[in-house]
Amino acid sequence: MREKALQQNLSDDLAIDVCDLVKDFGSKRAVDKVSIQMPRGQVWGFLGPNGSGKTTTIRMICGLLEPTSGYGNCLGLDIQKEADAIKKATGYMTQKFSFWEDMTIRENLAFVARLYQLHPIKQVVDETLKTLGLFDRQHQLAGHLSGGWKQRLALAAVTMHNPALLLLDEPTAGVDPQARRDFWDEIHRLAGSGMTVLVSTHYMDEAERCDRIVYLSHGKIMVQGRVQEIVKEVGLVTFKATGDGARERVEAFRRDDRVDYASYFGAALHISARDRQALQAAIGEFGDGLQWQEIETGLEDAFIALSQMQHMQSNTSGKG
Amino acid sequence: MLRSLNGIFAILSKEMIQMSRDRLTFAMILMIPVVQLVLFGYAINTDPKHLATAVHVEEQTPMVRSILTGMKNSDYFDFILTTGNGEETESLLRDGKVSFVLSIPAGFTKALIRGEQPQLLLEADASDPAAASNAMAQIRQIVLQALQPDLTGPLSYLAVSADPVDVVVHRAYNPEGITQYNIVPGLVGVILTMTMVMITSMAMTREVERGTMENLLAMPVKPYQVMFGKITPYIFVGIIQTFIILAAAHFLFRVPFAGSMSVLALGVSLFILANLALGFTFSTIARSQMQAMQLTIFFFLPSILLSGFMFPFRGMPIWAQWIGEALPLTHFLRIIRGVMLKDTPGMALLNEFAAIGLFMLVVGAIAMKRYRRTLD
Ligand SMILES: Nc1ncnc2c1ncn2[C@@H]1O[C@H](COP(=O)(O)OP(=O)(O)O)[C@@H](O)[C@H]1O
Ligand SMILES: [Mg+2]
Numbered sequence: 001m002r003e004k005a006l007q008q009n010l011s012d013d014l015a016i017d018v019c020d021l022v023k024d025f026g027s028k029r030a031v032d033k034v035s036i037q038m039p040r041g042q043v044w045g046f047l048g049p050n051g052s053g054k055t056t057t058i059r060m061i062c063g064l065l066e067p068t069s070g071y072g073n074c075l076g077l078d079i080q081k082e083a084d085a086i087k088k089a090t091g092y093m094t095q096k097f098s099f100w101e102d103m104t105i106r107e108n109l110a111f112v113a114r115l116y117q118l119h120p121i122k123q124v125v126d127e128t129l130k131t132l133g134l135f136d137r138q139h140q141l142a143g144h145l146s147g148g149w150k151q152r153l154a155l156a157a158v159t160m161h162n163p164a165l166l167l168l169d170e171p172t173a174g175v176d177p178q179a180r181r182d183f184w185d186e187i188h189r190l191a192g193s194g195m196t197v198l199v200s201t202h203y204m205d206e207a208e209r210c211d212r213i214v215y216l217s218h219g220k221i222m223v224q225g226r227v228q229e230i231v232k233e234v235g236l237v238t239f240k241a242t243g244d245g246a247r248e249r250v251e252a253f254r255r256d257d258r259v260d261y262a263s264y265f266g267a268a269l270h271i272s273a274r275d276r277q278a279l280q281a282a283i284g285e286f287g288d289g290l291q292w293q294e295i296e297t298g299l300e301d302a303f304i305a306l307s308q309m310q311h312m313q314s315n316t317s318g319k320g
Numbered sequence: 321m322l323r324s325l326n327g328i329f330a331i332l333s334k335e336m337i338q339m340s341r342d343r344l345t346f347a348m349i350l351m352i353p354v355v356q357l358v359l360f361g362y363a364i365n366t367d368p369k370h371l372a373t374a375v376h377v378e379e380q381t382p383m384v385r386s387i388l389t390g391m392k393n394s395d396y397f398d399f400i401l402t403t404g405n406g407e408e409t410e411s412l413l414r415d416g417k418v419s420f421v422l423s424i425p426a427g428f429t430k431a432l433i434r435g436e437q438p439q440l441l442l443e444a445d446a447s448d449p450a451a452a453s454n455a456m457a458q459i460r461q462i463v464l465q466a467l468q469p470d471l472t473g474p475l476s477y478l479a480v481s482a483d484p485v486d487v488v489v490h491r492a493y494n495p496e497g498i499t500q501y502n503i504v505p506g507l508v509g510v511i512l513t514m515t516m517v518m519i520t521s522m523a524m525t526r527e528v529e530r531g532t533m534e535n536l537l538a539m540p541v542k543p544y545q546v547m548f549g550k551i552t553p554y555i556f557v558g559i560i561q562t563f564i565i566l567a568a569a570h571f572l573f574r575v576p577f578a579g580s581m582s583v584l585a586l587g588v589s590l591f592i593l594a595n596l597a598l599g600f601t602f603s604t605i606a607r608s609q610m611q612a613m614q615l616t617i618f619f620f621l622p623s624i625l626l627s628g629f630m631f632p633f634r635g636m637p638i639w640a641q642w643i644g645e646a647l648p649l650t651h652f653l654r655i656i657r658g659v660m661l662k663d664t665p666g667m668a669l670l671n672e673f674a675a676i677g678l679f680m681l682v683v684g685a686i687a688m689k690r691y692r693r694t695l696d
Contacts, residue, residue: 064695087540098535102341114330115539
């Protein structure tokens with residue numbers, strides 16, 4: 001009864017509105033009480049290390065996995081009862097390339113067009129091929145394409161029916177930087193045309209291209225919000241050291257309890273902590289002879305510090 | 321209606337494209353009937369001679385000697401021993417020491433001369449029909465020919481009358497007399513069982529193994545559309561295989577075709593569908609192509625052993641007959657043998673059609689129930 005009442009409150013303005021999703025595989029909890037409220041028309045990043053539950057969550061959202069518990073809507077449709085309708089209105093690009101490698105680009109697209117009943121098929125496929133710059137390669141077998149082109153094909157195929165919601169699971173993994181940039185331009189072009197996009201990734205620079213991010217660790221949401229807000233919320237102070245011997249000092253800083261996080265960036269050493277006084281004390285002790293400079297904390301520093309400070313999770317999840 | 325056909329057609333055309341690119345499977349589809357025909361055909365074509373024969377003769381007369389000489393000269397029979405009593409011959413046959421026992425009773429010659437058509441009994445170990453069948457088919461001719469020189473003068477009237485001797489062939493251990501004529505039509509059923517089940521079960525598990533299943537599940541297509549779309553192209557494959565075997569039956573092995581083409585076509589179609597449905601069901605159980613293959617073999621073995629293809633059905637223990645009745649191949653064999661060899665009318669085979677149809681419905685329902693709409 002209580003669940004029913006709650007469900008009525010789920011809003012229609014949200015593209016994704018899921019509450020306390022849990023997924024167990026045997027005794028392993030892959031997703032642990034994940035709640036996401038994502039408004040229509042935005043581009044959100046779904047971050048987290050490998051095995052943190054991103055794929056599993058996306059699969060539950062589009063009706064491919066039954067949640068162990070929890071409930072929710074996707075595009076106003078119940079994720080458990082209306083999976084068929086959700087499938088028609090979403091485009092889901094799987095993490096592993098899942099189109100038919102023994103068929104050509106054109107044959108793959110024509111198959112998808114036929115399943116979604118897009119007419120006239122030939123015209124729809126031709127247009128898609130042209131927009132994505134695949135027209136010259138249309139008769140190549142999908143299995144013979146390089147990683148970047150495979151991703152283009154997959155994106156073309158899952159957007160052909162003009163879905164309201166696009167779920168992209170690590171679309172740029174293993175793709176070269178230029179292709180990644182092109183891919184993101186395409187994502188923003190699609191978002192501009194009104195699609196809501198949820199992209200999972202573990203590239204930090206990609207996170208900064210999103211309106212908001214949701215960060216998952218061990219199946220739980222650790223933090224979510226705008227990139228700047230998250231960095232601020234983590235509250236790290238970061239100093240950068242340059243000069244001779246900067247590299248040799250890293251071990252000393254890592255061992256020190258006052259320093260949360262120490263790492264190199266090129267020849268420079270970055271150290272971060274939440275407590276400015278403690279950090280400065282540590283610099284005073286181990287930092288002689290180096291040039292020190294306070295810098296803005298990067299998202300990557302923030303996340304790594306975050307995953308080392310698991311206890312923060314309870315304070316920040318659910319905000320957004 | 322149009323929408324559901326659309327989904328089926330989408331899957332179907334995808335399947336056709338993939339089949340045309342998969343040369344190995346395609347070669348297998350054509351090679352299996354050919355290889356099996358060669359294997360079984362070889363066994364069928366061999367004309368085994370010098371088969372061990374025991375002789376139980378109660379009188380020695382010139383005519384009896386003529387018969388024995390004639391049999392020996394035919395090269396089919398090697399008289400390895402002569403016995404005195406009937407019980408001994410029985411055990412010889414049962415233990416496989418001899419393939420034949422020839423019995424000529426006392427008074428045979430006298431009865432022959434009087435025109436009483438005395439019995440000459442040839443007991444054959446028919447459990448290996450391919451081995452014994454040619455000799456059994458020839459024996460009457462051999463005996464009559466051997467007697468020809470003796471039936472002169474006053475006895476010449478016997479040579480032109482009805483057979484002077486009543487040659488009785490007793491097929492021990494195989495009363496139904498399975499012969500090469502039964503085996504070739506049976507091969508249609510055996511080959512269809514093997515290839516149809518295997519091809520469909522592997523076509524589905526391949527999607528799971530390659531990760532394309534997730535994509536298929538994420539798109540708006542219903543389980544029954546996937547099933548029909550996947551199955552339909554293989555119906556044609558099955559029909560091609562059937563034509564190959566039937567052509568070989570006709571041109572190479574001279575198997576007669578007594579009955580109605582359309583009844584057979586109906587039987588073949590129904591049987592193909594039943595096996596395809598089973599293959600689809602297996603694909604909902606197996607998690608890999610390897611498992612699909614194992615399930616196929618697990619089903620294939622009892623099918624060839626307990627359907628009446630290898631061993632005479634009525635000779636099997638009751639429990640084995642019950643299992644046999646549950647297998648579509650058993651019923652298909654009755655249809656195809658009936659139609660091809662005996663011109664059995666379609667109406668008389670209704671029960672067999674119904675049995676295959678029932679099997680198909682049950683298996684198809686299981687498939688629809690088991691087909692996973694999610695990745696769980
Ligand atoms: N089908 C499955 N069966 C068992 N365990 C699974 C299955 N899918 C995922 N897992 C486990 O669940 C956890 C989360 O996996 P996943 O959602 O793929 O993470 P991510 O996409 O963030 O890398 C991992 O530990 C993984 O091993
Ligand atoms: Mg993943």
